Amino acid sequence: MDNEEFDLSEIVNSRVSVRSRFKEIAQHNINSNSSSNLDNDTYLADLLKVIKIKSLIIGVGGAGNNTVSRMQDFDSELVETLNINTDAHDLYYSNSNQKVLIGKEICSGLGSGNDPSIGTAAAEEDVDRLSQVLNADVVFITFGLGGGTGTGAAPVIAREAKKNKATVVSFCSVPFSSEGTERSLRARKGLEELMKYSDTLIPIPNNNLLRFNQKLPILAGFKIMDEVLIRSIKEIINLINNCGLINIDYADVRKVLEKKGAYPSGLIGITESLGEEADLIKKAKLALHNPLLEPDTKKVDKCIVSVSGDHQLSLSKIDRIISTISGEIPEDASLKFGTSLNPTLGSKIRIMALGRGPISPYVQAAIHGTEFPHSNIGSL
Ligand SMILES: Nc1nc2c(ncn2[C@@H]2O[C@H](COP(=O)(O)OP(=O)(O)OP(=O)(O)O)[C@@H](O)[C@H]2O)c(=O)[nH]1
Ligand SMILES: [Mg+2]
Incomplete structure (x- = not known):
């Protein structure tokens, strides 16, 4: 501990x-x-x-703006949302507390035409304005890798947030293989830049969604990915903002989110169980070994497990979950757990694992300049 x-x-x-x-x-x-x-x-x-901890959720480019637009039910004193885009049309129709149109000179209110160097130049054009609004303790950045605006501008935004001493947590989707190799290459380059300025960096490959449904249409895939990104960010923010029954405070969360060593890492998984013994164990393992991320859990050095349920949530069930997860990570890793009451869950128990240490295989590909891993579709 x-x-x-x-x-x-x-x-x-x-x-x-x-x-x-x-x-x-x-x-x-x-x-x-x-x-x-x-x-x-x-x-x-x-x-x-x-001492209230302020979080800022930023959506960059079309995909990022879409994700943030669907995240409106936060306490605005603690969480702000900010959409950033080169595309005035996308930005206008998006929903967020704050908006910044970047690169008016270079893009004239249009997209970047899939060119990350234009996305970067657009962010640099407005770097002073961006720096002013990047004022929070924890900055979440979300976008879809592979286009121009998100891929090119997100690293600049992360860099400026770091200059302002924020903890930077980046969640991005990795394009489907079917979107083409050029997109993959752009995505890899984008990650190479983003990893310099992120504390936690969690790329989530769209391809892995196909494991659940191989016939998934691409638009439905994007929607599911939006949900995955939203839930991940929301759960971390809940952890930061809410005092649980057994409490985890911001200092604990920050230690897990902050970068250790040269490269950013990160693991998150959220599952729900109906509470029967075998299912509890299965879902506790699944939260840690999130099949969308395939993290190397042997690399975990810090982990927070949050368990929520209604007032019937028993100590023995919590203990089962914690001991299961503790058996899956290295013995010398630190493990903290918190529980909170959530009557809306009914008889379900929600388990969230948040960890530091495992570097995504996609970040590793960016570090070594190798191809992205091929998804093992159908292995679930
Ligand atoms: N989750 C999610 N991903 C999307 C969505 N639309 C596109 N994507 C993914 O995000 C990647 C980048 O697309 P966009 O966000 O539209 O691109 P952009 O950052 O706006 O860049 P430009 O339009 O080229 O300036 C795509 O390759 C898709 O993989 C969406 O609505 N939701
Ligand atoms: Mg766009």
Whole structure:
């Protein structure tokens, strides 16, 4: 178990504006309580406002804008959504709290024509504006690899977010093989850039969706991928924002999301079980060995498992899930778990595994300049 102390100042320091506000409040506290060593509730209430962790979800390009458009039910005090595109039409019809049209000079409000170098130039054209709005503790970036805008602009956005000291979590889809080799090559180049600036980087191959249904039409595939991306981001945000029954705090989550070593890694899996013993074990394993990602779970060095269910959720079931997952990762990996009540789940138990360590085979291909792995369709 990981017992490192949670250092409040680390969070506070991650946002300059927050830091000065924090000092202000501390000063106010000294003035109003000069004769006391105690902290009053007004001070604590002010502090609570400041130490709220702010997340920003960014959708880049057509696919990214679509994904974010379908993510509207967040507490807007804690989570902002931002769509970025070169394509004014796509951006206009998308749904997000904030929007930025990039590259008006170079793209004139149109797409980048599948050219990532144009996507990059468009983001660079507006780099100052972008930097101003990239103001959050955790920045999620989502887009579809293989086009021009998302593939070219996302790395610039990630770079600027990192300059602003955010933890950068990138989720992107990898194009279907049927979209052609040129698209794959563009996707690989895009990953090569993106991995420099992401803490967590989780590419999800569209091809792996075919394992569930080999006759899947491409548009239906995109919709399912949107759902996968939305659920993954939402679950992490829930973990950051909600105090569970047994709590995992932001410091725990951040440690799992932050990059360790030269390359970004990441694992996420979400499953639901009806709670019967054999099914619980199966779904706990499935959450860790997410078949959409095929992570090398022997590389996990930190893992958070979150279990939610209704008020009947028993300690023995939680224990079964945790011990199953703990048996699947290296002995010296740190494992933290949290549970939360979610009455809407009824008799179902939701299991989420979030891990650090496994580098996606697609990121590895980008590191080594090799072809993307071939999906083993039909192996489920
Ligand atoms: N999940 C999801 N993926 C999509 C969708 N539309 C396209 N894609 C995937 O995303 C990749 C990039 O496509 P777009 O997002 O349209 O491209 P873009 O980033 O806007 O780039 P340009 O239009 O070339 O400037 C495609 O190759 C598809 O694999 C969608 O609606 N949802
Ligand atoms: Mg586009």
